[in-house]
Amino acid sequence: MTIRPATAADREFLADMLVEAVNWSPEWPAKSRREVLSMPSTAHYLAGWPRETDLGVVAESGGEPTGAAWLRFFPPGEPGYGFVAADVPELTIGVAAPWRGHGVGRALLRAIEACAQEAGIARISLSVERKNFARQLYLAAGYEVTGAGSAQSDTMVKFL
């Protein structure tokens, strides 16, 4: 597995991973790709990719993308689910289904944190449903719950 910076050419793959992140629970009816990319609450994680301040990484195996993680800043008037402040970018992460459980997510998390540190970013935030095992991955990686994002989700922050 290799991890490289995400570019404009990765937009479609990042969209695939955003759809995976939105539809993480098999218990809920899946949202279509079109819905995810048009509903403002989810579309703004990727709209206009790449913005000047976006940071992203893509994992590849045998030349095929297997997962991606990226950070985007949101203004207070248009917050993401895990918004804490305008100078704290929010994480989106997804691994293609066949590749899950093989360490790709953990490696992506490390890589995007390294990119953020290099860019002088002090904190990363995210939103995660409490039932999602990804929450354990974030806790193990040093993210702390800062508040309840909703009845089912937590907002988490990591100081880099």
Ligand SMILES: CC(C)(COP(=O)(O)OP(=O)(O)OC[C@H]1O[C@@H](n2cnc3c(N)ncnc32)[C@H](O)[C@@H]1OP(=O)(O)O)[C@@H](O)C(=O)NCCC(=O)NCCS
């Ligand atoms: C969440 C996600 C990004 C994690 O990536 P991954 O490559 O599957 O995770 P890793 O293999 O790096 O494993 C990370 C940790 O989660 C654990 N884990 C992996 N799959 C698991 C599963 N199905 N159930 C419970 N724990 C699991 C691993 O054991 C590991 O912890 P450990 O090493 O301490 O045991 C990926 O599964 C995914 O894309 N899921 C769907 C989209 C999603 O939920 N995105 C996040 C929204 S907040």
